[in-house]
Structure formats: C-alpha cells, structure tokens
Amino acid sequence: MSRPLAIRVEDLSISYRGLQRTSLRASWMRFGQRIAIYEAVKHVSFEVPEGEILGIVGRNGAGKSTLLRAIAGIFSPDGGTIDLFGHTVSLLSIGVGFNRRLSGRENIYLSGLLLGYDEAAIAAKEEAIADFSELGAFLDKPVRTYSSGMYSKLAFAITAMLESDIMLIDEVLSVGDAQFKRKSYARMRELIADEHRTVIVVSHDLRTVEELCGGILWLDEGRVVRQGPAAEVLPAYREFMDREFPKPPKKAPPAKPAAKPAAPANP
Amino acid sequence: MSRFFANLWKYRRYAIRSARAELLGEVAGSYLNWLWWVIEPLCFLFVYWFVFGTLFKAGEPHFASFIFVGLSLWEYFNRTVSGSVTLIASNRDLVTKVYLPKYVLLFSRSLVNLFKLGISLLLTFGLMACQHVPLSPYAPLLAAAVAILYLVSFGIGLILMHFGVLFSDMANLVRIGMRMLFFLSGVFYNIHTRMASLPRVRFWLLRVNPAAFCIDEARKALFFDPVATHFPSWQGLVWWTVLGMALCAAGVWLIHRNENTYAKTI
Numbered sequence: 001m002s003r004p005l006a007i008r009v010e011d012l013s014i015s016y017r018g019l020q021r022t023s024l025r026a027s028w029m030r031f032g033q034r035i036a037i038y039e040a041v042k043h044v045s046f047e048v049p050e051g052e053i054l055g056i057v058g059r060n061g062a063g064k065s066t067l068l069r070a071i072a073g074i075f076s077p078d079g080g081t082i083d084l085f086g087h088t089v090s091l092l093s094i095g096v097g098f099n100r101r102l103s104g105r106e107n108i109y110l111s112g113l114l115l116g117y118d119e120a121a122i123a124a125k126e127e128a129i130a131d132f133s134e135l136g137a138f139l140d141k142p143v144r145t146y147s148s149g150m151y152s153k154l155a156f157a158i159t160a161m162l163e164s165d166i167m168l169i170d171e172v173l174s175v176g177d178a179q180f181k182r183k184s185y186a187r188m189r190e191l192i193a194d195e196h197r198t199v200i201v202v203s204h205d206l207r208t209v210e211e212l213c214g215g216i217l218w219l220d221e222g223r224v225v226r227q228g229p230a231a232e233v234l235p236a237y238r239e240f241m242d243r244e245f246p247k248p249p250k251k252a253p254p255a256k257p258a259a260k261p262a263a264p265a266n267p
Numbered sequence: 268m269s270r271f272f273a274n275l276w277k278y279r280r281y282a283i284r285s286a287r288a289e290l291l292g293e294v295a296g297s298y299l300n301w302l303w304w305v306i307e308p309l310c311f312l313f314v315y316w317f318v319f320g321t322l323f324k325a326g327e328p329h330f331a332s333f334i335f336v337g338l339s340l341w342e343y344f345n346r347t348v349s350g351s352v353t354l355i356a357s358n359r360d361l362v363t364k365v366y367l368p369k370y371v372l373l374f375s376r377s378l379v380n381l382f383k384l385g386i387s388l389l390l391t392f393g394l395m396a397c398q399h400v401p402l403s404p405y406a407p408l409l410a411a412a413v414a415i416l417y418l419v420s421f422g423i424g425l426i427l428m429h430f431g432v433l434f435s436d437m438a439n440l441v442r443i444g445m446r447m448l449f450f451l452s453g454v455f456y457n458i459h460t461r462m463a464s465l466p467r468v469r470f471w472l473l474r475v476n477p478a479a480f481c482i483d484e485a486r487k488a489l490f491f492d493p494v495a496t497h498f499p500s501w502q503g504l505v506w507w508t509v510l511g512m513a514l515c516a517a518g519v520w521l522i523h524r525n526e527n528t529y530a531k532t533i
Contacts, residue, residue: 016528073366075527091364098360099285106288113281114365142292 003049006087006166006198007071013079014041014066040066042222043080048215053192053199055213055230057206057237059244063222064202068168071200087165087198088116092156100144104135104154107143111158125161132187133157134180153180160187167191169201210234271519274368282371286378308387311338312394319455327457329400329490332391336489337454337482339387340412344420344478346380347373349445351424352431352438355529363530369522373424377417384413391489400490408488408499415504416481418511423477425518432529452478459483473503480507 016038041063048054056064069075071082072091098107108129112122130139133154135146143151159167169188192199192212203209209216209230216233218225225240226233275282294300312335320330327333354372355362362369388409395402431437451472453461458479462469473480480503487499 014527069530074363074530075366078527099288099358100360102285102288102292106284106292110281110285110288111365113278113284114367119280119284 003051005047005083005085006050006052007046007048007200008083008085009047009067009071009080010045010083011080012041012044012067012070012077012082013039014063014070014075015039015078040222041070044219044222044224045080046217046224046227048198048200050198051195052215053201053213055209055216056200056202056219057204057209057216057234058219058225059241061221062219064219065170067219068170068200068202071166072168084166089166089168090115090159090162090164091168091170092159098143098151098155101142103141104133104139104143104146105130107154108158112162115162115164117162122162129154129157129161132161132183149177156184160184160191163191163197165196166198166200169199169203171203206234206238268516268519270523271368271370274371275374278368278371278374281367282375282378285375286382289375289379290382304383304386305390308335308339308342308383308390311342312390315455325456327460329395329398332395332398332400333457333486333490334455335387335391335394336485337452339384339391340416340482340485341449341452341454341478342387343380343384344416344481345445345449346383347377347420347424348427349438349441350376350380351428352441354424354428355432369428369526369529370425370519373421373428377421377424381417388413395489403488403490405488405499409485411504412481412484412488415484415507415511416477419477419481419507419514422511422514422516422518425515425522429518429521429525432525432532448476448478451476453482457486473500474506477507477511 044063044067046054056067058064066075068091070077071084072089074091099110102110105126108126109119109122112125113119117125133139133150133156135150135154138146138150139154143154146154191197199212201209201212213230215228216230216237217227218233218237226236290304294303297303299306312331315334315338316331319325319334351373354376355369358372361367361372427437427441431441458469458472462472473483480500484499484504
C-alpha cells in the first residue's frame with residue numbers, strides 16, 4: 001500500500017517583481033518604466049509521500065531556496081498550489097527568525113508560536129531547548145548580545161527540539177564548535193530517522209544528499225529537469241555539472257628553474 | 268479583507284506575546300523598571316506645561332490636563348506611524364526566515380503603543396481629578412476618538428510600512444512630515460480659539476490631519492465646554508472612520524500584493 005502524501009506541489013510558479021530598495025530620486029528617474037518580473041520557479045509539480053527524504057539539487061539561481069521558502073510559507077505562490085495536508089512545517093536554515101531586542105528565552109516562545117505550538121507545549125520543551133543550546137545564563141540576555149555561534153546554536157536547538165511533521169533543511173548546518181556540530185548532526189539524523197517525518201534537503205554537497213535522500217528533484221532555471229531515485233538522477237546531474245563547469249586541468253608542477261648561468265666575467 | 272482578519276486571529280497570541288516581551292524588554296535593564304512607563308509621560312508633560320503654560324502663558328483652562336490629552340494621543344500617532352516605516356527592515360531576521368503576515372508586526376507594535384497610551388490616559392484622569400476638571404457628558408466619546416486614531420494610524424502605518432521597504436529615504440521624509448504635523452495638531456494649543464478667524468483653514472486641518480481631529484475630539488469628550496459650538500463633530504467622526512477603513516483596505520491590499528517580495532528586497 002502506498003504511503004499517504006505529505007507534500008503536493010502542483011504547477012507552482014513564483015515571481016519576484018523587480019522591486020529594489022532605492023532612493024526616491026532614483027525611482028523618480030525610472031517613473032513610467034515597466035517593472036521587471038523575474039520568474040524564480042516555473043510550473044513546478046512534484047509529490048512527497050510521508051516519511052520520505054527528498055533532496056533538491058541544482059545550480060545557483062535554480063530556484064531551490066525559493067521553492068523551499070514557498071513550502072515553508074515565507075513566499076505565497078503566484079501560480080499553482082502547495083498542499084501540506086495539515087502537517088506542520090519548519091525551515092531549518094542558518095538562523096531562525098529572532099527578534100534581536102528580546103531575550104533568547106522569549107525568542108523560544110515566539111519561534112514556537114510561529115511554528116504553530118501553543119504556549120503550554122513550548123513550556124514543556126523549554127528546558128530541553130535551553131540544555132541543547134548550551135547558552136546557560138545567556139538565554140535570558142537579549143539576542144543582540146550573542147556571538148554568531150551562540151545565535152546559531154539557539155536557532156538549531158529551537159528547530160531541532162520543536163519538531164514539525166515536515167522539515168526543510170536549506171544547506172546542511174555547520175554551526176558552533178566541533179562538539180556542537182557532532183551533536184547537531186546526530187540530532188538531525190535522529191529527526192530524519194523518524195519514519196513519519198518528511199524531510200526536504202537542499203544542498204550542493206552531493207555526497208550528503210546521496211547519503212541521506214531516497215529521491216532527488218533536479219531544478220534548473222526554475223524548472224524541473226528530472227525527478228526520481230537518487231541512483232538515477234544524481235549521476236545525470238553530475239554529468240551535466242561536469243559538462244557545464246568542466247574542472248580546470250590540473251596544473252603541472254612548476255619545472256625546476258634552470259641553474260643560473262654564471263655571470264660573465266667583467267672584461 | 269477576510270484573509271487579513273483570519274491572519275490577525277491566527278497570529279494573535281504571537282502578536283500579544285511579542286508586544287508584552289517588547290514592553291518588558293524596554294525597561295528590563297533599567298533601575299526604575301516599569302516606573303519609566305509613568306515617569307516618561309509625566310516628564311514630557313512637565314516640559315510642555317512649563318514651556319507653553321508658564322513661559323508662553325497659554326490661556327487654556329486646566330492647561331496641564333489639556334496638554335496631557337493632546338500629548339498622549341500625539342505620542343500614540345507618532346510612534347505608530349514613524350515606527351512603521353522601518354518595521355520590516357528592522358525585523359529582517361524574522362521576515363526572511365519564517366512566514367508571518369507583515370501586518371502582524373504592525374499589529375503587535377500598535378499594541379505596545381496602545382498600552383502606553385492607556386497609561387497616559389489613566390494619568391490624564393488622575394490629573395483631571397487633581398485639577399477638579401468638570402467631566403463632559405460626552406466623555407464616552409473619548410473611546411471613539413481613540414478608536415479612530417487607532418484605525419487611521421494602522422492604515423497609514425500599513426502603507427508606509429510597504430513604501431519603507433522600497434525607499435531608503437522614506438524614514439527621513441516621514442520624520443519631517445511628522446514634525447510639521449506635530450505643530451499643526453494642536454497638541455499645545457486649542458485649534459478652535461487659535462484659528463477662530465480662519466474657519467476654512469481650521470475645517471480642512473481637521474479633515475486632513477487625523478491627529479488634530481482626534482486630539483480635538485478627545486478634548487471635547489473630556490472637558491466640559493459650555494460653548495455650544497464645541498459639540499463633537501459627528502460628520503468628522505464619520506469622515507475619519509470611512510477614511511481610516513479605506514486606508515486600512517489600501518494598506519492590506521498593498522501588503523498582500525507585495526509581501527512575497529519584501530524578503531528578497533531587504
């Protein structure tokens with residue numbers, strides 16, 4: 001019996017209107033010009049059954065992160081639909097959305113509320129998050145006082161402890177010191193191992209994708225090039241990348257400089 | 268608009284918690300803590316009362332209470348409108364990492380400002396009691412003035428929040444505009460007596476400057492005024508209610524149409 005679907009994306013298109021942060025004077029000069037529209041994702045359709053780990057690969061600008069953000073709900077689609085069948089979703093990227101003026105503890109609650117948890121459920125997980133983040137007394141200090149490592153540790157701890165049905169991982173995390181990296185990788189494996197959890201991983205590291213993912217979605221210029229089992233899609237993607245971006249030939253080791261000729265004797 | 272109301276309901280707990288945390292965060296590191304919420308408006312009151320009441324010898328009866336009403340409403344309007352311009356950019360981390368309807372940020376900020384307005388109005392009532400100011404029979408209309416101020420500030424805030432993402436010099440323009448509006452809002456003078464000889468100017472000022480209108484209505488609601496011409500302006504109340512709703516609708520439309528792009532632009 002086939003597993004129920006966790007994600008269904010149908011004919012999804014996402015465009016950015018060419019709005020740029022600019023000065024009033026510059027915008028006045030451009031008055032009357034048509035606004036450029038950039039289509040980042042074009043008519044993409046795919047399905048992910050519950051419990052599957054899908055990898056998304058593609059060149060820079062292929063639309064991978066935009067697609068992930070659309071599934072996370074940060075962008076709403078311009079065309080097509082995304083159905084998550086009522087599952088909760090969280091995007092695990094470098095940094096969760098924090099309010100830097102507030103304390104780490106308060107940010108745990110606010111992030112939890114945004115992930116769809118109620119305050120009682122967050123309170124039940126609060127200590128686990130505090131322990132995992134290893135922040136100690138800093139948890140009650142404003143986030144703006146954190147080092148980038150502390151910030152990332154708290155971000156990872158929140159997303160890793162406030163589990164969601166669907167996890168979207170944008171580039172594999174490498175936060176904190178070596179010990180924290182090991183701990184977070186182990187926790188990520190633990191989360192992925194849950195057979196009810198659906199995971200989408202975006203990464204340029206093909207070895208990680210190959211190791212973690214059963215299925216692969218290959219995107220290029222916003223369109224699906226190929227979708228299927230990792231064993232079929234990844235070799236084709238590697239071949240494409242080697243063709244498009246051939247590796248520079250290895251430089252021959254510099255030849256030993258010839259012995260300096262002896263200076264002519266002064267006449 | 269149904270999407271707007273559904274989102275406000277869905278994110279209400281977030282907005283309230285965020286507002287509470289913001290308020291506590293503001294005073295957390297200080298010695299006097301929450302007392303600042305009371306001390307700050309009282310200090311402003313003292314400055315304005317001293318400058319305009321004592322040095323410039325303003326002739327309004329119960330001048331301290333008179334000025335406190337104006338100042339409380341003006342501060343709410345100013346904080347909400349000026350703060351909205353940089354609201355999305357200052358919440359960059361949040362906007363680019365999770366989905367949150369952008370007007371929830373403004374809603375949360377408006378709750379913070381509303382709390383401060385509430386404290387200022389409580390202090391106003393205390394001051395009025397100390398000064399033995401006779402209460403007007405229209406006192407319940409203060410709620411209408413505050414509600415209209417909330418509606419209009421929210422609408423203007425939504426629109427400025429959108430343009431604040433696109434134009435880097437918007438904050439400067441708004442700062443200058445708000446300074447002009449401050450002097451045209453009758454915070455430290457009575458629009459009716461100061462502009463008695465300019466009825467057309469007064470009429471249009473109260474029709475285009477929401478702060479002037481709401482401050483004027485709040486004073487009419489609170490202070491017993493035996494002059495028959497100073498009844499609440501029912502026409503004005505309807506005008507600003509309709510305009511406030513139109514501004515909110517325009518702001519929500521702008522945000523819904525463009526919020527996809529904010530994360531990319533900032």
